[in-house]
Ligand SMILES: NC(=O)C1=CN([C@@H]2O[C@H](COP(=O)(O)OP(=O)(O)OC[C@H]3O[C@@H](n4cnc5c(N)ncnc54)[C@H](OP(=O)(O)O)[C@@H]3O)[C@@H](O)[C@H]2O)C=CC1
């Protein structure tokens with residue numbers, strides 16, 4: 559029997575946005591007792607009193623066993639697992655405030671899909687650094703999990719990754735329910751890179767859609783996006799198979815094709831000719847992780863010598879003012895090459 563054979567019953571979810579809230583519902587529907595931390599007391603009050611989070615997940619109802627507070631210390635008391643559900647670029651600042659409150663034995667779970675600007679760290683690396691625990695102990699959840707679909711109980715699968723397999727299994731048990739099927743994996747690097755990179759590829763697919771382009775272009779971007787994330791993964795020690803799984807191809811297909819994706823929608827606006835500021839304003843404060851991650855992933859790729867032309871193009875469109883049409887022309891104008899070499 560592994561160290562985590564006993565069930566995790568009390569879970570804290572830090573972050574009450576789209577995915578933090580939908581994930582709390584997944585846990586509640588799996589029979590766990592969940593306390594959420596919301597940055598705004600009004601959101602916590604609505605979750606406590608009405609079991610809804612109407613700003614983020616209209617139409618969804620949370621189980622009775624999910625409650626919320628805006629007091630992080632109260633939320634974290636007695637937690638057996640702590641789920642980090644805030645955006646990637648704010649994780650360090652948030653965790654700096656929470657680190658002294660984390661129960662020592664709690665399993666730490668990351669939901670965030672991004673690479674930190676500046677440090678170029680994956681989210682599990684940021685968590686391990688601030689919580690002062692070995693990186694092998696951090697659990698990552700990733701996969702094709704558009705929050706609004708999960709929140710109304712539409713069936714989906716995910717991957718729960720941790721180098722220590724019994725920790726992944728404990729989180730797998732805590733999140734398995736009638737509509738959510740988590741698989742385990744020990745390749746944390748691959749799962750995190752898949753989740754972060756697909757947001758950048760979703761931006762490119764949205765951009766293509768905004769320019770009126772069709773299925774062939776989408777399939778090309780998804781397939782070549784998969785090739786470039788796998789190249790980065792190979793340089794960083796990921797298992798190539800991971801990219802064919804939930805956190806790679808699975809999440810690419812969902813995010814690149816769904817109008818519910820914030821990254822795809824953001825790209826679509828750029829493709830229609832809106833500026834970065836206009837697209838940001840239209841997002842209404844909700845995070846499109848690919849906008850920051852295209853820069854951090856590009857830098858990581860340069861550091862390890864991985865060729866990532868779509869990511870490079872997205873960085874130049876988002877942050878250097880390159881016209882999306884010109885980006886497309888430049889991608890097509892690259893010198894001919896073999897599909898894999
Ligand atoms: N949405 C989805 O379908 C999925 C998202 N993810 C990933 O989960 C992570 C969280 O995303 P998601 O829940 O969708 O994000 P949202 O933008 O929907 O919500 C972010 C949440 O974090 C809070 N927050 C705390 N500190 C900050 C800060 N400094 N800046 C911004 N927000 C802050 C927000 O509070 P407030 O409400 O007060 O702004 C809000 O509760 C991301 O990395 C995302 O890629 C993964 C799978 C699915």
Ligand SMILES: O=C(CO)COP(=O)(O)O
Nearest residue numbers: 701702703704819820821
């Ligand atoms: O990660 C997601 C689906 O798996 C959510 O994607 P968006 O952040 O683009 O909405």
